[in-house]
Amino acid sequence: xxxxxxxxxxxxxxxxxxxxxxxxxxxxxxxxxxxxxxxxxxxxxxxxxxxxxxxxxxxxxxxxxxxxxxxxxxxxxxxxxxxxxxxxxxxxxxxxxxxxxxxxxxxxxxxxxxxxxxxxxxxxxxxxxxxxxxxxxxxxxxxxxxxxxxxxxxxxxxxxxxxxxxxxxxxxxxxxxxxxxxxxxxxxxxxxxxxxxxxxxxxxxxxxxxxxxxxxxxxxxxxxxxxxxxxxxxxxxxxxxxxxxxxxxxxxxxxxxxxxxxxxxxxxxxxxxxxxxxxxxxxxxxxxxxxxxxxxxxxxxxxxxxxxxxxxxxxxxxxxxxxxxxxxxxxxxxxxxxxxxxxxxxxxxxxxxxxxxxxxxxxxxxxxxxxxxxxxxxxxxxxxxxxxxxxxxxxxxxxxxxxxxxxxxxxxxxxxxxxxxxxxxxxxxx
Amino acid sequence: xxxxxxxxxxxxxxxxxxxxxxxxxxxxxxxxxxxxxxxxxxxxxxxxxxxxxxxxxxxxxxxxxxxxxxxxxxxxxxxxxxxxxxxxxxxxxxxxxxxxxxxxxxxxxxxxxxxxxxxxxxxxxxxxxxxxxxxxxxxxxxxxxxxxxxxxxxxxxxxxxxxxxxxxxxxxxxxxxxxxxxxxxxxxxxxxxxxxxxxxxxxxxxxxxxxxxxxxxxxxxxxxxxxxxxxxxxxxxxxxxxxxxxxxxxxxxxxxxxxxxxxxxxxxxxxxxxxxxxxxxxxxxxxxx
Numbered sequence: 001x002x003x004x005x006x007x008x009x010x011x012x013x014x015x016x017x018x019x020x021x022x023x024x025x026x027x028x029x030x031x032x033x034x035x036x037x038x039x040x041x042x043x044x045x046x047x048x049x050x051x052x053x054x055x056x057x058x059x060x061x062x063x064x065x066x067x068x069x070x071x072x073x074x075x076x077x078x079x080x081x082x083x084x085x086x087x088x089x090x091x092x093x094x095x096x097x098x099x100x101x102x103x104x105x106x107x108x109x110x111x112x113x114x115x116x117x118x119x120x121x122x123x124x125x126x127x128x129x130x131x132x133x134x135x136x137x138x139x140x141x142x143x144x145x146x147x148x149x150x151x152x153x154x155x156x157x158x159x160x161x162x163x164x165x166x167x168x169x170x171x172x173x174x175x176x177x178x179x180x181x182x183x184x185x186x187x188x189x190x191x192x193x194x195x196x197x198x199x200x201x202x203x204x205x206x207x208x209x210x211x212x213x214x215x216x217x218x219x220x221x222x223x224x225x226x227x228x229x230x231x232x233x234x235x236x237x238x239x240x241x242x243x244x245x246x247x248x249x250x251x252x253x254x255x256x257x258x259x260x261x262x263x264x265x266x267x268x269x270x271x272x273x274x275x276x277x278x279x280x281x282x283x284x285x286x287x288x289x290x291x292x293x294x295x296x297x298x299x300x301x302x303x304x305x306x307x308x309x310x311x312x313x314x315x316x317x318x319x320x321x322x323x324x325x326x327x328x329x330x331x332x333x334x335x336x337x338x339x340x341x342x343x344x345x346x347x348x349x350x351x352x353x354x355x356x357x358x359x360x361x362x363x364x365x366x367x368x369x370x371x372x373x374x375x376x377x378x379x380x381x382x383x384x385x386x387x388x389x390x391x392x393x394x395x396x397x398x399x400x401x402x403x404x405x406x407x408x409x410x411x412x413x414x415x416x417x418x419x420x421x422x423x424x425x426x427x428x429x430x
Numbered sequence: 431x432x433x434x435x436x437x438x439x440x441x442x443x444x445x446x447x448x449x450x451x452x453x454x455x456x457x458x459x460x461x462x463x464x465x466x467x468x469x470x471x472x473x474x475x476x477x478x479x480x481x482x483x484x485x486x487x488x489x490x491x492x493x494x495x496x497x498x499x500x501x502x503x504x505x506x507x508x509x510x511x512x513x514x515x516x517x518x519x520x521x522x523x524x525x526x527x528x529x530x531x532x533x534x535x536x537x538x539x540x541x542x543x544x545x546x547x548x549x550x551x552x553x554x555x556x557x558x559x560x561x562x563x564x565x566x567x568x569x570x571x572x573x574x575x576x577x578x579x580x581x582x583x584x585x586x587x588x589x590x591x592x593x594x595x596x597x598x599x600x601x602x603x604x605x606x607x608x609x610x611x612x613x614x615x616x617x618x619x620x621x622x623x624x625x626x627x628x629x630x631x632x633x634x635x636x637x638x639x640x641x642x643x644x645x646x647x648x649x650x651x652x653x654x655x656x657x658x659x660x661x662x663x664x665x666x667x668x669x670x671x672x673x674x675x676x677x678x679x680x681x682x683x684x685x686x687x688x689x690x691x692x693x694x695x696x697x698x699x700x701x702x703x704x705x706x707x708x709x710x711x712x713x714x715x716x717x718x719x
Binding site (some may be wrong): 005009016326329335 | 484489513514515516524526530532533541544545546547550
């Protein structure tokens with residue numbers, strides 16, 4: 001028998017007992033439907049988290065700060081050091097926690113550490129407002145680490161760190177209040193940022209909008225390139241060069257070819273020098289672990305449904321073999337080999353598996369896309385950019401192939417039974 | 431032996447089971463069938479006639495003895511070669527039709543060609559040829575289940591014929607049909623023999639059908655009974671005094687139940703249709719042999 005004939009025969013045999021096939025296909029449908037949806041949730045949430053990580057920073061950077069030196073009772077008061085004792089507010093620990101600031105000397109030490117390619121202090125600027133040539137003035141903040149981050153853009157381009165032109169990536173919530181018709185319309189426009197210096201004097205700085213980004217869950221504020229931050233910082237300092245330049249945190253770039261172990265070693269090196277370094281992954285690792293865990297549990301439920309369906313396939317095919325005993329005997333009498341009979345029944349199992357999984361995945365994609373849109377506009381509208389169900393072609397194909405594999409394995413026992421059938425026994429009718 | 435022997439079986443023995451449940455179906459049967467011959471294998475249920483046909487058709491292997499098909503020793507052939515031989519050289523007609531339901535008549539007929547791996551187009555051409563020959567062309571696209579019994583058996587003959595076999599094995603080909611339809615099916619089979627030279631091996635207990643064949647092989651208790659002993663297939667032991675003692679006890683025992691203990695020689699009292707047919711034919715077969 002030719003392969004194409006075997007396949008065609010298997011397909012037509014599958015539809016011979018329509019009710020039985022339908023019920024078995026339904027069982028597989030449930031499993032495949034669930035698995036497709038849980039995979040889509042996993043992919044959707046992961047993609048969202050990846051976008052958030054991108055908004056926080058590149059994968060090859062450390063956020064470096066002084067290790068906190070909680071004074072212990074035994075040590076007594078710490079001696080004042082004019083070069084290193086400035087305190088800045090820290091984002092680690094309870095609100096109001098301060099940490100020792102990084103000085104230029106610290107930056108040098110960090111930069112000299114083997115494996116660190118460059119280190120840049122994070123200069124925080126506090127602009128007052130933003131306006132678009134005579135529009136209403138809106139309160140405005142700039143994300144200090146935006147120079148190293150990748151914004152989740154809806155229009156325009158990312159910031160150009162090397163440019164001398166002050167550039168801004170505007171959160172999309174500012175687009176219409178500032179009088180722009182659309183995100184595309186805002187790109188290329190020049191806006192004015194107002195800032196008050198330490199002496200109470202007001203300044204304005206002009207910047208060009210190069211991109212519009214979605215509001216990020218983890219990094220609030222607009223993005224500004226180095227040129228704009230420098231300009232704002234200069235305006236903020238009011239032309240006074242403070243005696244000690246101090247920064248809360250610095251961003252250190254490391255070689256992005258480093259392995260995970262080497263990164264850990266590098267962190268340890270910085271720790272011995274008295275600095276805490278953490279990557280973006282460290283900060284989001286816990287979140288991702290939880291997401292992966294939840295998706296894993298959901299997938300496990302789907303797989304349990306599929307295993308139940310596998311018994312359905314075994315049962316269906318065993319009944320089919322029983323029913324078609326004489327047909328199998330006849331085909332064998334006519335010279336069909338046991339191997340071909342085995343292949344025929346295995347193919348029938350695979351056809352059932354394919355039907356169940358293809359319909360399951362198709363319906364999951366259809367319903368899921370509708371659900372995803374409804375949720376994005378309703379319950380999840382507070383999380384722009386989150387597509388709770390993301391159907392990736394590869395993972396859908398993987399689900400279908402997995403189900404077909406399970407179906408094939410389920411078909412092994414009945415197919416073997418069919419292949420071993422003795423034509424004489426099968427054709428006995430007395 | 432001459433080269434035109436299609437089947438040459440020697441000293442076939444076959445038993446089923448073991449120990450006390452051992453049953454010797456064949457106890458040493460030799461049989462030669464020449465090309466173009468029509469041979470009837472006649473015997474009662476349990477006589478071993480079906481087992482003999484299975485061995486001749488290479489559906490089963492004998493415990494002892496050899497089968498040669500077209501000069502090839504079956505034991506020396508691989509399983510694949512045997513499958514191929516059955517597929518190409520043999521056609522099968524069974525008492526029950528074994529037609530695949532919900533599949534068209536044409537698809538049923540071309541099943542052996544499909545198994546042989548012949549392309550779809552050629553299959554259909556050849557299938558239509560056969561259906562035309564059997565005057566079933568107008569039913570080609572009908573489902574097999576919609577046909578009458580006689581039509582179904584014609585489809586089965588078409589299926590046996592489609593691969594241009596050398597031998598057609600027919601196991602009770604008319605057993606499921608009424609007399610008139612059965613006669614039509616018989617005519618078709620013998621016409622195939624006359625016109626296409628296809629060898630027929632017919633297993634039956636119908637003496638009329640057996641009588642139409644060139645040769646009758648009578649099987650009883652796993653052995654070939656010489657031609658003159660044809661009456662042994664009937665229950666009329668009174669008619670035949672020439673039986674060997676070995677055959678009689680079994681024979682009598684087999685009939686005790688059927689005749690409610692009274693050994694009634696009258697045919698009118700025969701309880702089954704199979705027995706009822708036989709008396710009319712006994713003389714004619716006896717004359718022929």
